Amino acid sequence: MIAADYTDTATTLGQYALLAVLILPALGALALALPVGGDRAGRIVGTAVAALTVLASLPLLARPAGAGWFAYGPPLDGPPGVLPWHQLDLPWVPALDLRFHLGVDGISYPLVLLTTVLTLLCCAYTVWRVPHGRRNGRALVALLLVVEVGIVGTFLALDLVLFFVFFEVVLLPMYAIIAGWGGTKGAADGTVQIGGTGQTDGAHRRAATKFAIYTLAGSVLLLVGVVTVVTAAGTADLTVLTGGTDLTRGTQLAAFTLLALAFAVKAPLWPLHSWLPDAHSQAPTVGSVILAGVLLKMGTYGLIRVAVGVAPEGARWAAPVLGTLAVTAIVVGALVCLAQTELKRLIAYSSVGHMGFVLLGIATLSATGIQAALIGNVAHGVITGLLFFLAGAIKDRFHTGELAALGGLRERSPALAGLLGFAAIASLGLPGLAGFWGEAFAVVAAWQRGGPLWITLAAVAAVGAALTAAYLLRMLRRVSHGPPGPAVQATAVAGPAGPTGPVGPIARAEALVWTPLVVATLVIGLVPALVLGMAESPVEILLEVTR
Numbered sequence: 001m002i003a004a005d006y007t008d009t010a011t012t013l014g015q016y017a018l019l020a021v022l023i024l025p026a027l028g029a030l031a032l033a034l035p036v037g038g039d040r041a042g043r044i045v046g047t048a049v050a051a052l053t054v055l056a057s058l059p060l061l062a063r064p065a066g067a068g069w070f071a072y073g074p075p076l077d078g079p080p081g082v083l084p085w086h087q088l089d090l091p092w093v094p095a096l097d098l099r100f101h102l103g104v105d106g107i108s109y110p111l112v113l114l115t116t117v118l119t120l121l122c123c124a125y126t127v128w129r130v131p132h133g134r135r136n137g138r139a140l141v142a143l144l145l146v147v148e149v150g151i152v153g154t155f156l157a158l159d160l161v162l163f164f165v166f167f168e169v170v171l172l173p174m175y176a177i178i179a180g181w182g183g184t185k186g187a188a189d190g191t192v193q194i195g196g197t198g199q200t201d202g203a204h205r206r207a208a209t210k211f212a213i214y215t216l217a218g219s220v221l222l223l224v225g226v227v228t229v230v231t232a233a234g235t236a237d238l239t240v241l242t243g244g245t246d247l248t249r250g251t252q253l254a255a256f257t258l259l260a261l262a263f264a265v266k267a268p269l270w271p272l273h274s275w276l277p278d279a280h281s282q283a284p285t286v287g288s289v290i291l292a293g294v295l296l297k298m299g300t301y302g303l304i305r306v307a308v309g310v311a312p313e314g315a316r317w318a319a320p321v322l323g324t325l326a327v328t329a330i331v332v333g334a335l336v337c338l339a340q341t342e343l344k345r346l347i348a349y350s351s352v353g354h355m356g357f358v359l360l361g362i363a364t365l366s367a368t369g370i371q372a373a374l375i376g377n378v379a380h381g382v383i384t385g386l387l388f389f390l391a392g393a394i395k396d397r398f399h400t401g402e403l404a405a406l407g408g409l410r411e412r413s414p415a416l417a418g419l420l421g422f423a424a425i426a427s428l429g430l431p432g433l434a435g436f437w438g439e440a441f442a443v444v445a446a447w448q449r450g451g452p453l454w455i456t457l458a459a460v461a462a463v464g465a466a467l468t469a470a471y472l473l474r475m476l477r478r479v480s481h482g483p484p485g486p487a488v489q490a491t492a493v494a495g496p497a498g499p500t501g502p503v504g505p506i507a508r509a510e511a512l513v514w515t516p517l518v519v520a521t522l523v524i525g526l527v528p529a530l531v532l533g534m535a536e537s538p539v540e541i542l543l544e545v546t547r
Contacts, residue, residue, distance in 0.1 A: 013059045014086025018102045020056035021116065021152050024049055025145040032142035042138030043127045046145060050120040053148065057116045060086060060104050061534075083541060084239075085109070087158065098236055101159040106534035107305065107374060107542070108155040111297055114381045115155070118293045119148040121513045122286035125389070128509040129285075129396070140181055140286070143173040147290060154298050160236040163306065164226050167266075170295060171215050174287070179208035182282040207275075207282035214275040218265030225258030229310055242309040243545035249313050256314025259307040260322070267299030269359055270329035273352050280348030281401075285392030288344065292351055293385035297377050300358050304370060308362065309542060315365060320453055322363035323446065327457045327464065329356030334467030338474065343391045343401035346475055347384065350427065353468055354380045354439075360461055361442035364454070369445030370539045375531045376438020379426075379524060383435055386423045386517040390416065393510060394479070398487040403475070408484030415506045417480040419514065424476050426521050428469040433525035437532075439465055 028049030032042050084103030092100040104112060122144055126137045150169030157163035182204030230236045232255075233246040240246075247255065265272045280288050308315040333353030340346035354376070361373035393416060394409070395401050409417040426433040429440065443465070446458035506514075524531060 013062065014104075015088045017056050017059040018086055018088045018104065018156060021053055021060075021112065022102075022149055022156075024053045024056055025119070025148045025152075029142045029145040029149070032138055032145070039136065039138045040127070043123070043141050046138070046141030047120065047123040047127055049145065050116070050123040050148070054113075054116045054120050057113055060109055060112065083538070084158065089158075092159070092162065098161050099159050100162060101237060101239075102153075102156045102162075103158040103239075104156055106536070106538040108301070109534060110374065110378050110531050111155045111294065111301060111381075112152055114297075114378055115148060115151045115294045117516065118289060118381065118385055119144055121385075121389075121516065122289055125286055125509070125513050128507070136180075140177065140284075143177050144286065144290065146173040147177075147295070151294050151298060155301060158238045160226050160230060160238055160241065160306070160310075162236075163238070163302075164222060167222065167298060167302070168219055170298070171212065171219070174291070174295065175208045175212045177287040177290075178211060178279055178283045179205045181284040181287065182207065203278075204282040207278035210275045211279045214265055214268075214272070218262045218272075221258050221265075222262035225255050225262060228255050228258065238305070238309065242542070243312065247311065252311040252313040253317055254314075256307055256311035256318060259311065260303060260314075260318065263299040263302040263307060265299070266302070267296055267355050267359070268352070269299070269355055270325060270332055270352055273329075276351060277345050277348040280351075280388075281342065281344045285388060285395075288348075288388040288392070289385045292348070292388055293381040296351060296355060297381060300355065300362070300373065300377055303359075303362055304373065304542075308365070312547070319363050319365055323360055323454065323457050326356045326359035326363055327460045329353060329359065330461050330464035331467065334464050334471055337471035338467070340471075341403050343394065343403060343406070343475070343479065344388070345401075346403075346471070347387050347391055350468070350471070351380070351384060353464060354384070354427075356464070357439045357442045357461065360457065361438070361445055364442075364445040364449045365543070366445050366449060367536075367539055367543055368441055368448060370543070371532055371535060372438050372441035372445055374535050374539070375434075375524070375528060376442065378531050379434035379438050379521075382517050382520045382524065383423060383426045383433075386419075386514060386521065387427060389510075389514055389517070390420050390423060393506075394420075398490075400487045402487070403478040405485045405487035406479045407482045408488050409480045412484060412488055413505065419506075419518070420480060421476055422518065423521075424472045426525070428472045429465060431525075434521045436525060437528045 028046055031049075032046055037045070084105050087101065087103035089102075090100040092098045123141050126141055126144075147170050150166050150173075153166030153169065154163060157166050226236075228251065229241065229247065232248070232251045233241055235241065235246075261272075267273075268276050280291060283291060330353045333349055333351075333356060337346050337349045337353070340349060358373045358376045358380070361369035361371075361376060363369070391401060394406070397413070397416075398406060400406070409420070426435045429435045431440075443458050443461050446454045446461065
């Protein structure tokens with residue numbers, strides 16, 4: 001009787017939590033849209049709502065399992081293929097047999113938690129720093145909360161049509177964030193400048209438009225893929241569709257092609273990545289953090305959960321092509337980074353290579369590869385989020401991200417230079433830090449797959465990892481070492497021997513926002529089982545039903 005009550009309590013709590021992580025940020029965004037209260041008060045309220053959303057996501061880890069709470073074994077029951085820890089299944093459009101079906105398991109939960117935490121950190125960051133000194137930070141926080149609803153909903157949706165709806169919710173608010181708050185910090189009035197000359201520029205709006213066009217193109221492909229699957233199978237329920245048993249081989253090939261292209265645009269995967277550098281370089285700091293940290297993961301998550309899960313025959317058919325594209329992305333991304341002269345664009349292009357490692361893991365269609373992709377997703381979100389926060393801090397202090405104008409940061413701001421060095425070596429995959437596991441085991445999975453093609457891909461990917469180290473170390477040399485560049489000299493505090501004093505130290509607000517990411521990088525690197533353990537059973541089940 002006690003065990004039954006315990007299970008019922010966990011189930012009910014999980015269902016409430018599934019609703020809370022969507023309703024709280026939605027209500028918060030709605031409240032901030034009302035003309036009540038000041039700008040700073042609105043930012044504080046939005047941050048409080050984001051904090052409550054993080055707390056609401058924690059009970060999703062506690063689930064009804066025979067081994068008890070916070071256990072990673074299989075749940076007590078559930079349909080074949082997808083076995084959620086918690087699920088909520090309500091009528092949505094009964095006439096079309098569409099349901100408001102949410103669920104969470106070890107594949108989706110780490111990304112849900114990552115989304116809620118990064119959103120909280122970004123909202124907290126806006127309490128002290130609003131891009132360009134504009135007094136509309138309240139609207140920026142509201143848009144961040146709407147983006148959170150779309151991203152979390154995408155990770156929780158177990159109805160294919162509902163998945164598509166949440167997938168699309170992100171588009172307009174992210175466009176508004178880039179277009180409304182993007183650009184290079186310039187004059188006191190917030191106008192965007194070109195190279196400090198005072199000329200206004202609409203590059204941030206062009207970047208936002210490019211992001212929207214690419215995303216809309218991917219959305220069309222996703223919609224056609226969803227319609228193809230739902231029409232052929234007669235259901236949109238992912239718990240039923242996983243395994244592709246109700247789809248013919250031809251339907252699976254067509255569906256996988258459409259779905260994979262749609263998710264490749266969002267990830268983005270080479271060669272559909274050209275919107276990414278412009279969006280990142282023009283977005284405000286918090287926009288870049290959300291873009292790199294979790295929005296890109298919608299594409300790789302969709303590739304695993306939907307494309308591979310629903311059309312496994314299509315995945316097996318396309319695996320060699322996916323692997324080849326992944327390794328090409330790793331090498332091309334690294335070579336392009338070696339040629340970059342601007343800090344945010346370099347970090348943006350690095351995401352192309354890192355997502356290449358994630359795709360390589362997925363393409364192997366093995367437990368090791370999928371696990372590598374999942375922990376690679378989480379690690380990239382944490383590390384690249386930290387890198388973009390640091391890049392934003394450098395731009396705030398020196399008013400430029402041009403590598404030629406920087407230099408000498410180690411002497412002028414040693415704490416900031418130390419954090420940048422930590423994030424860079426984590427990104428290049430140093431053992432003991434979060435970035436190591438995904439990239440190393442993606443290469444291992446390709447090697448274990450065997451055969452001339454996969455062994456060659458593994459070897460080339462390993463060379464790409466070495467190139468990753470090269471461009472990140474080059475970046476550190478240009479930014480942290482050597483003589484101070486013009487921008488650093490211009491902002492140095494005058495001392496007895498001239499302009500040699502420190503520039504602005506790390507503020508307490510910055511330390512509060514960055515510390516969780518530093519800790520997460522260390523903890524995931526030292527204890528990868530925190531991510532891999534909870535994903536082990538769902539990955540095995542997914543691969544079993546898709547064989």
